[in-house]
Amino acid sequence: MTGPGPAAPTARPPAGRRAGDPLIRLFHVSKSYGASFALRDVSLEVRKGEMVFLTGPSGAGKTTLMKLLFAAERPSEGQILVLGRNVGRLRESGIPALRRRVGVVFQDFKLIATRTVEDNVALALEVRGRPPREVRAKSFAMLKRVGLQHRRHQHPPSLSGGEQQRVALARALVNEPAILVADEPTGNLDAALTLEIMDLVAAAAARGTTVMVATHDQALIRRYARRTLRLDAGRLVEDLPAGGAR
Amino acid sequence: MSAFFHQLVYFARTALRGLRASPVTSAVSIATIAVAVIPLGGLLVITGNMRALLDAYGRERHLTAFLDPQLADAQAEALARHVGALAGVAHVELVSREQALERFRKRLGGSALLEALEENPLPASLEIALRPEDRSAERVRAVAAAIEKLPGVDEVAGGETWIEGYARALALVRGAGAGLGAVLAFATLLVVANTIRLAVYARRDELEILALVGASRTFMRTPFLIEGVVQGALGGAIGLALLYGAFRVVVPQLGDALELFLGWSDPSFLSARGMGLLIGGGAAFGLVGAAIAVARTRIS
Numbered sequence: 001m002t003g004p005g006p007a008a009p010t011a012r013p014p015a016g017r018r019a020g021d022p023l024i025r026l027f028h029v030s031k032s033y034g035a036s037f038a039l040r041d042v043s044l045e046v047r048k049g050e051m052v053f054l055t056g057p058s059g060a061g062k063t064t065l066m067k068l069l070f071a072a073e074r075p076s077e078g079q080i081l082v083l084g085r086n087v088g089r090l091r092e093s094g095i096p097a098l099r100r101r102v103g104v105v106f107q108d109f110k111l112i113a114t115r116t117v118e119d120n121v122a123l124a125l126e127v128r129g130r131p132p133r134e135v136r137a138k139s140f141a142m143l144k145r146v147g148l149q150h151r152r153h154q155h156p157p158s159l160s161g162g163e164q165q166r167v168a169l170a171r172a173l174v175n176e177p178a179i180l181v182a183d184e185p186t187g188n189l190d191a192a193l194t195l196e197i198m199d200l201v202a203a204a205a206a207r208g209t210t211v212m213v214a215t216h217d218q219a220l221i222r223r224y225a226r227r228t229l230r231l232d233a234g235r236l237v238e239d240l241p242a243g244g245a246r
Numbered sequence: 247m248s249a250f251f252h253q254l255v256y257f258a259r260t261a262l263r264g265l266r267a268s269p270v271t272s273a274v275s276i277a278t279i280a281v282a283v284i285p286l287g288g289l290l291v292i293t294g295n296m297r298a299l300l301d302a303y304g305r306e307r308h309l310t311a312f313l314d315p316q317l318a319d320a321q322a323e324a325l326a327r328h329v330g331a332l333a334g335v336a337h338v339e340l341v342s343r344e345q346a347l348e349r350f351r352k353r354l355g356g357s358a359l360l361e362a363l364e365e366n367p368l369p370a371s372l373e374i375a376l377r378p379e380d381r382s383a384e385r386v387r388a389v390a391a392a393i394e395k396l397p398g399v400d401e402v403a404g405g406e407t408w409i410e411g412y413a414r415a416l417a418l419v420r421g422a423g424a425g426l427g428a429v430l431a432f433a434t435l436l437v438v439a440n441t442i443r444l445a446v447y448a449r450r451d452e453l454e455i456l457a458l459v460g461a462s463r464t465f466m467r468t469p470f471l472i473e474g475v476v477q478g479a480l481g482g483a484i485g486l487a488l489l490y491g492a493f494r495v496v497v498p499q500l501g502d503a504l505e506l507f508l509g510w511s512d513p514s515f516l517s518a519r520g521m522g523l524l525i526g527g528g529a530a531f532g533l534v535g536a537a538i539a540v541a542r543t544r545i546s
Contacts, residue, residue, distance in 0.1 A: 093462070099458060099459065104458050114452075123455070123459055126256050129253045
């Protein structure tokens, strides 16, 4: 769907922020739970429109880093700026506004089983109080983009794993977020479905969304050849540029 | 504004979905509120009727002056005019001996005892209503004393002794009602709060997902509050309907006893305001119960 290379030009740069500006910045960030550190002194920047892989063994801190980006966790030390907001200092009432601009996809999909596919996607628009007509139109368009418009009246449990992840992706992208965070989005999928999902993720990046994908699937990282951050025991041990040697 | 309206529609839909998703717990909650509303509503009916009787008494008759049986009709009328001009008197009605007998007969429903009477034993009387500012026990006694001194007046019945007793009984019933109300309200709050808590737990995965897509706390909590309000209002309405049914069945059975002991000749059900109070009160308790539940359950 999209080829490797520099990030595609942004379709709609946010006001006051040039294309290529860092949307995510971490300055010496640590996260500890009691005496054990999940992240230790991590500093990095991700620019607008970049697609970045986050890799490392289990327990390296990938999920913790992802959670910090949508304020599901707060840093123990250091500063995190996401879309110009200091996540560490964000008040609880400020979290929803951040999350409306950061789409999130998980390995276990996190879909509401009792609601239809369309309703699941619509949720991201409904929390913003969008009018029903717009909610329906955008949900339908987004489901069409992930090839599931014909399944919109079904419930998630009747869908395959790949289809469910496409619904989750549709929900994450329907608000046209500035950032897409995907934590092992293909962890539960076979090789063919993995590529299906990753092509959709790469297409979002091509449209100007900043994407961070956590994965330990090295074949995937080689195939897409994007910038790759490697964590080990909570430390950032490697930052390879797009197309860089591995 | 329109975003607010769209969210309101979403909240209502979500709340109804929630009620349908757990029909048994919702039904238990509604039934509890209904059961609590019945005794409270019953007490409101009782106190309402007692109050109405006192008010009617206050409006119509404060003092009754029994007249000398020897008094001619014209003299009785002159006396009535005189009393009507006294300070503190608002209105006077002359009840002739015939009228008194007629009333007595009506009240006893054609008793054989009356048929046996050869002569009318009842005196004519003046029913005297006092001005609102002259209805204190002190003023009533003063006016009664003034009337009692008038020639042609045998005796003045104040009625204030039974009226005070009746007023005390009303205060007692009200006090008992307030106590019972507090206990029932507390029990209702607990049941609603627990029902809504169960609903919150049942939907915690959904709430987690809502939080991830950027729902505010208000957005997540409001449907539960609406659920509480709907349960409360439904419980109130059902309790009220059951109470009305009981009222229609029980009152005709007890008609004579109610008249004899409480002086209710035609007891009335709750006023529209009273009914609104019960349903609105149910809704309010539903809301407070739900608010307690969501405040005590971590939603973020």
